[in-house]
Every structure is written in C-alpha cells, then in structure tokens.
Amino acid sequence: MIPLFVLLGVLLVVAMWVIGTYNGLVGLRNQTINGWKQIDVQLKRRHDLIPNLINTVKGAMEFEQSTLTMVIEARNRAVAAAGPADSAAAEGVLTQALGKLFALAESYPTLKANENVKMLQEELAATENKIGFARQFYNDIATRFNTAQQTFPANLVAGPLGFKASELFEVTEAAERAVPTVDLSLKK
C-alpha cells in the first residue's frame, strides 16, 4: 500500500512541475509574440510617414528625382515584403535610401530651414529608433524564452509540449555587418 502512495506522490509532484513549466513558457511565448507585433507597428508607422515626407520635399528637390523615386520604390517594396527575412532586407534598403535623401536635403537651404522637414526628420529618426528598440526588446525576450526552453530540466518537456525556439533578429544586410575599411594610404 505504501509504495502506491509514494508513487502517487511522485506523480503528483511531477505533474505540478510540468504544469508550472508549461504556464511559464506560455507566458514567455506570448510576450515574445507581442514583442514581434510591436516591431510591425513601428514599421507600419514608418511606411505611413514616407509619403508625407516626399510631398513636403519634392517641390524643392525636383532635381533629385532619382533619389525620390528610389525612396518611394524602397518603401513600396518594404510594404509588400512578406516574412521576417524578406522584410528585414527591404527595411535595410529603405533605411539607406532615406539616409541618402536626408544627406542630399542638407544642401538645400530652404529645406534645411523648413520646420515641416525638421519635424518629419525628427519623426523618422524617432521611428528608426523605435524599430531598433522594438527589435532589441524582441531579441531580449526571445532569448529568455529560448533559454527557459533549453535549460535542464525544462528541456525534457518543452519539445513534447509543443514549444519551439524563437528566431532572433539579426543584421541581414552584409553591408551593415561589415567592418568599415579605412584607407590611409593617402594615394591621389
């Protein structure tokens, strides 16, 4: 009789532990999903800001038609992009195109002094930062989720309970990862 009670007791403890682990992992998974959604919210905001920017600057920058077109095209590709990897690549291109546009705008005194342009520039800088921070937050929370799944003893049950490791956000553009080369040879 006694061994039966011991067995039941052990089973109960194991069941409690599995339930606790499962609930903990579900909490982390939801946070991870929410973190991912936040990135999308910020990306959408950036896409919505760009037509405004183009309308504000196109009068003064008509000679820079190719840059403007480049930004619009990059934006449309970013909007259409599906899936994390694809979207990350398209957003990288868009960031570069915007950087070029703002660098060019520096040489137009009327634009530089324009309050609307300054405000839009501030808004875009803010959204870029928000995208960066949203990714950083997602990576932190996803790392915690993954660590919780992969450490012993949770790793024994995480797989059977249907949890998968979340993918982390990485710098997909080779150009962004590359260390800049500095040429000091002074050749003319």
Next chain:
Amino acid sequence: MDLFQQQASNRRRTWLVMAVFVAFLFLLGYGFDVLYLGTRVPVAGVVALVGASIGAYAGYRSGDKAVLASASAVPVGELKGPSVPDADRLKYKQIENVVEEVAIAAGLPVPKVFVIPDPDPNAFATGRDPEHASIAVTKGLLDMLSREELQAVVAHEMSHIRNFDIRLMTVVAALVGAVVLLSDFGRRWLFWGGGKRGGSSRDKSGGGVVGAVLMVVWLVAIILAPVVGQLLSMMVSRRREYLADASAAELTRNPLALASALQRIESAAAPTKSIKHGTANLCIADPLERKIGTHEGRWSDLFASHPPMVKRIGALREMAYER
C-alpha cells in the same frame, strides 16, 4: 540584486517608510495627550494616527501630483499652441518621441511627459508604478542636450520607473515634506504657546520623572524630525543612482551618451530653482548643487543625495571600455 528583488525591496521599503511615518505621528499625538491634556487616553494620538494614515495613503496615491505641482511642471501636451516658437515645438516633439522610444526599449507603458520651465538642466521621474508614472524634464535640459544625450537621461529615469524606485522616492518626498511642515508648526507652537500649561499637566499626570523624560523625548523628536527625514531620504537615493545609470546603459546600449549628458548637466552649475528640497532625491543630478556632492569622503557620503558625478561618469566610461 536582480530586477525582481529590486522591485520587491522597494515595495517593502515603501511600506516601512509609511509605517514609520504613521508611528511617528502617533507618538507626537500621544505626547500631546500625556504632556498637555494630562490624560493617558490617546485622544490626540488616535486623531494623529487616523490623520497620518490618510496622509500616508494620499502620499502613495497622489504624491506624484504634489511633486509635479511643486516643481510647476507643465504637461508637454499643453505646450502646442501657436504661441510656442517653432524651435521649442520641435524640442517638445523630440522629448515626447524619445520617451516613447525608451518605453519600447524597456517594454513599459509610455509615461506622461512634463516640462519644467527652468533654464537649469535636470530631470526626474515620479509615480506609484509603471502604469502611473511621469517623467519631467526642465526646459534647460531640452535646450542643452543632443538627441542621444536626452535619450540617455530618459533611459536613466525609465530605469527608476522599472525598479519601482519612483514609488519609494515619491512617498518619501511627500511624507518627508509633511513631517517637515508639521514639525515646523509644532516647534513654533511649542515655543510661543504652551510653556505654562506644560508645567501644570505634569503635576496632574503624576509621574514627575517619567513625565520629564517623555517631555525631553518629545521635544527632541519634534526638533530632530526634519533632520531625520532628510537623512532618510538621502539614504534612499544614492546607490540607486549607479544602478539606474547601469540600467540606462543597458536600455540604450550607449553608456557614453549618458556620460556626456552628465558632464553637461554638471558643468551647468546653477542650482535648479524650481525643484524644491524634498524632491531632490528624485532628480538625475542634485538640484541643490551642494558642494559635498563633488567629492568623496565620509561626510559627503552621509549627506549628499547623489554619488559624486565624477564616479558616475567614470563607471559609465568603464562600461564602454574607455578610461
């Protein structure tokens, strides 16, 4: 200490501070009963107990509003009329954006943003939890710092919010303010009003020696209250500043921006006039510019509300592998 221990310790200390406040006021009230009314029944004691409990609860619920009002902070949303110069409007938009950015980095709800019309650079956070938090910055801070530096300062304040430092500091600020006010009142009343009646009540209450001892303890309590309150609020604040600096660097991954922001705040030497004494331990830099804040030593360790700026900047540089 990790984040959750930090939060738990702040919750615990908030309760402790409120309990000490209530007990202290009950003692003052009971002293009044025994020494002036000549009765052992705690009439004024109970009145003080109820009053102090209500006061402590009010400090917990709306201490942030009192702190913001005492610094004459204006919600940034109200600074949008056509009378606002374009350059300022850009700055106000910038601080709103920066707070949103850092809230995303910390994974917290966006706090309310206030601007204090003061030319000296300073900032503080207040509130009872991340859902009811506010960040206030002076106009001088907005004018003086670059976007990156502003972000670093906001990240420092966001760390105070995340740690629940704001709850403890706000309650301390509100209650220390109340104690200072009450003891001021009590001292004046004691010295001008009640000398004679004090003598007669001692006769009535019988125990001459006990009465005298009680009287002395009570007097000392009333006179020392503001000093003790000040010491308490200083003890609360200093170690937290290093921790908030470190968490700010973790949020923005940019310790050097905070180092250069602190440098600039430090070199703008004028005291922040709009920020009152009781609010000092909430701020990113000591608004009173006490000289002892600038160097190390036993006295400075005891009385400064903030660690020396040089040490804070040094710690941040070290995080960036730079000395």
